Every structure is written in structure tokens, then in C-alpha cells.
Amino acid sequence: MKLTSSSRLLAAGFSVALVACITAPQGDAGYTRSSALPAPPDPQDNPTTPGKAALGKQLFFDKRLSGDGSMSCQGCHYRHLGWTDGLPLSRKVGGGMNTRHTPSVYDTGYYTAWYWDGRAKTLEGQVTAAWKGQIGADPAKAAAVIASVPGYQATFQQVFAAEPNADNIPKALAAFLRTLNSGEAPWDRYTAGEKKAVTADAVAGYELFTGKAGCAACHTPPLFSDSLFYNVGLEAGKTPPDLGRYAVTKEAKDTSAFKTPTLRSVGISGPYFHDGSVVSLDGAVRYMASGGKPDAHKSSLLVDRKLSEKEIGQLVAFLNTLTSEESFVDPTLP
Incomplete structure (x- = not known):
């Protein structure tokens, strides 16, 4: 089983980035x-403990963090759905809808840009933006609500030596998110030597x-994402189109380009793509393998691969x- 030369380069870049990281998280909140x-x-200004x-x-998991007390972060990220919500487009506090699909937060600690368009430069920044926008909070007011809970008061003093506030709440959330790493999947067990962990069709599919x-x-393995941005033709014909990464960089090459999503636990995290437009994994594979829709800015990597029905199935x-098999226990709230 061999990677393409471009895959080797990307995988090597991923490895170098990890070697260059500052420190490794010291705790995983019960995650494997x-x-x-x-x-x-692990960032120096927010080391994980x-x-x-x-x-x-x-x-x-606490709805008290939201603007009206009706929605938690977990309201868009469910473990049994690969830390997504199973909806084409994500919903907000108050019933409003976003224009993009909820991305998985599996392995989010490895990335260097967040959101489909990469506009957040830190995980803490992404958490703060979602806290304000997605669950409709005024951070200062929400922090005051959390501070009124005796159990939280004691824990924040232990962890931060401070009351809950608009700075340390995102830091705690980001620390937890850095522990949401993919657990052992059948493919991981296969590559570790357990040859009966997957079928012959799956092995052929990897080839x-x-x-x-x-x-x-x-x-690119092992994250099954290169963290880069591509136009795959999904915005073709839309009026107006979602400009994706272009809204951040203002570079024509980034028009309607979106971040490569991880494929870990992809079998349970549909619907697919940034717009949630494809319901099934089979449909997503067929779309990509066909080369997608014509678009002036579509990536040159997206071409018709002329796969047979058998190859699609493989x-x-x-x-x-790639579906993660780790266990997860919901927390008890104070």
C-alpha cells in the first residue's frame, strides 16, 4: 500500500508540524x-491539563453557557454523529440557520485554521466566535451565570485561580476540544497488524x-485532511455563491474554496460537504470521483477518475x- 508522492509530502509536512509543536496535552478528559x-x-498560553x-x-455540555440557556456547544456536535449534528446546515440559538454544515470537531487540535473558510486563527478564537454567534451569548453575561454556580466557582479557582470570565471559559473549552482525538478505528487496527479488522474490499479501497x-x-493520513482549501465545484450555478476562503484572503484562487474535512468517522458524520448538500457517503464519493461540477476556480486535482461501480463500493x-470506536461518557454538570 503506497501513498502518492504528493501525499508523502503532505504527510511529511504534517509530521514536521507536530514535531515543531510546543508541548503535548497532559490530560485527555477520559479520551483515548x-x-x-x-x-x-498545545499552545504555550493555554497548556492542556x-x-x-x-x-x-x-x-x-452546559446550556447555561448560551444566550438564552437553551443550547450547549454539544447541541451541534454529537459523539454518535462523529461530533457533527446530522443536519445539512447548522442551527443557532433562537432557531436561525447557518449557511454551512457543522464540521466535525474530531482532531480539531491539530489544525492551524478553523471554520470551513479558515477565518479563525486559533482554536480559542474559534470557540469565542461560536460562543457569541452560534449559541448567542454575551460572554460577560454568560460568564456571570457560570460564576453563580458554586461547583464552577471552586473548579475555576482550582484550574485558573480566577473567577469564570470571557477569557478563561474559551480556554477551558479549547483544552477539552484538544482531547477529542479520533480513537482507534478498524483501519488503525489493520495497519497495526490486525489483518482481520477490515475486509478485502476495504483494503482494495485504500489502494x-x-x-x-x-x-x-x-x-492525507493519518488525519485524512491536509488542512488546505479547495474549490470542488459545489458552488457552481448558485446565486449568490458562497465565496468560502476568498472572503478571508481576497485572492481569486480561493474563490469558493473550503477546508479539506477530515475523513475520520466520515461514515457517521453525514450529510457531506460545506453545504451539507449530499446525503450519503456513497453519493459524496461518486461526486468527487466524477470530477464535480464545472467551475472556473475548481481545483485541478478534481477530475473524473473513471471508477467502476465495484471500485466506488470499495x-x-x-x-x-475510519469510524472511531472509543467510548465517551457525558459529564456530570455542577
């Missing part, structure tokens, strides 16, 4: 990371993934072996 993944980077991650886990189908050029079989 796949043996295929090294420890994610077991206590901080556990506090962030509670906050992630296609790294060869004829060209998937690994962007969905690719889907492989992708389904």
Missing part, C-alpha cells in the same frame, strides 16, 4: 487517542484511495473503516 495519531500541538480539559468538557482515485492528495468500504 488512536495509536496512528501523535499528540496534538486534566483539570482544565475536564472543566471544558462540562462547559461544552484506490492512495492511487487511482487520488483521494490521499488532499485527505472506496466506501474503506472509508467506513
Whole structure:
């Protein structure tokens, strides 16, 4: 099983980035990371500790963090759906809808830009933006609500030596998110030597993934994402189109380009793409393998791969072996 030359380069870049990271998180809030993944980077201004991650886990599930007390962060990110929400477009507090699909937060600690268009430069910044926009909070007011809970008062003093505030709440949430690493998947067990962990079709699908189908050029193992941005033709014909990464960089090459999503647990995280426009994994594979829709800014990597029905099925079989199998226990809230 071999990666394409471009995949090797991207994988090497991923490895270098991880080696260059500052420190590794010291706690995982009860989470188990796949043996295929090294420890994610940990920023100097917000080092992960077991206590901080556990506090962030509670906050992630707490509706009191929202503007009206009706929605938690977990309201858009469910473990059994690969930390997505199963909806084409994500919903906000008050019933409003976003214009994009909820991305998975699996392995989010490894990335260097967040959101589909990469507009957030830090995970803490992304958390703060979602806190304000998605769940409609005024951070100062929400922090005061959290501070009124005796159990939180004590824990924040232990972790931050401070009351809950608009700065340390996102830090706790980000610390927890850095522990949401993909657990061991059947494919990880297969590559570790457990040859009966997957089917022959899945193995053939991996050969296609790294060869004829060209998937690994962007969905680079072990994260199965290169964290870069591509136009895959999905905005063609829309009026107006979602400009994607262009709204951040103002560069024509980024017109309607979106970040490569991870394929870990892709079998349970549909619907697919930034607009949630494709319901099934089979449909998503067919779209990409066909070369997508014509678009002036579409990536040159997206071409018709001329796959047979059998090959489509083998690719889907492989992708389904990337589903994480770790256990997860919801927190008890104070």
C-alpha cells in the first residue's frame, strides 16, 4: 500500500508540524487517542491539563453557557454523529440557520485554521466566535451565570485561580476540544497488524484511495485532511455563491474554496460537504470521483477518475473503516 508522492509530502509536512509543536496535552478528559495519531500541538498560553480539559468538557455540555440557556456547544456536535449534528446546515440559538454544515470537531487540535473558510486563527478564537454567534451569548453575561454556580466557582479557582470570565471559559473549552482525538478505528487496527479488522474490499479501497482515485492528495493520513482549501465545484450555478476562503484572503484562487474535512468517522458524520448538500457517503464519493461540477476556480486535482461501480463500493468500504470506536461518557454538570 503506497501513498502518492504528493501525499508523502503532505504527510511529511504534517509530521514536521507536530514535531515543531510546543508541548503535548497532559490530560485527555477520559479520551483515548488512536495509536496512528501523535499528540496534538498545545499552545504555550493555554497548556492542556486534566483539570482544565475536564472543566471544558462540562462547559461544552452546559446550556447555561448560551444566550438564552437553551443550547450547549454539544447541541451541534454529537459523539454518535462523529461530533457533527446530522443536519445539512447548522442551527443557532433562537432557531436561525447557518449557511454551512457543522464540521466535525474530531482532531480539531491539530489544525492551524478553523471554520470551513479558515477565518479563525486559533482554536480559542474559534470557540469565542461560536460562543457569541452560534449559541448567542454575551460572554460577560454568560460568564456571570457560570460564576453563580458554586461547583464552577471552586473548579475555576482550582484550574485558573480566577473567577469564570470571557477569557478563561474559551480556554477551558479549547483544552477539552484538544482531547477529542479520533480513537482507534478498524483501519488503525489493520495497519497495526490486525489483518482481520477490515475486509478485502476495504483494503482494495485504500489502494484506490492512495492511487487511482487520488483521494490521499488532499485527505492525507493519518488525519485524512491536509488542512488546505479547495474549490470542488459545489458552488457552481448558485446565486449568490458562497465565496468560502476568498472572503478571508481576497485572492481569486480561493474563490469558493473550503477546508479539506477530515475523513475520520466520515461514515457517521453525514450529510457531506460545506453545504451539507449530499446525503450519503456513497453519493459524496461518486461526486468527487466524477470530477464535480464545472467551475472556473475548481481545483485541478478534481477530475473524473473513471471508477467502476465495484471500485466506488470499495472506496466506501474503506472509508467506513475510519469510524472511531472509543467510548465517551457525558459529564456530570455542577
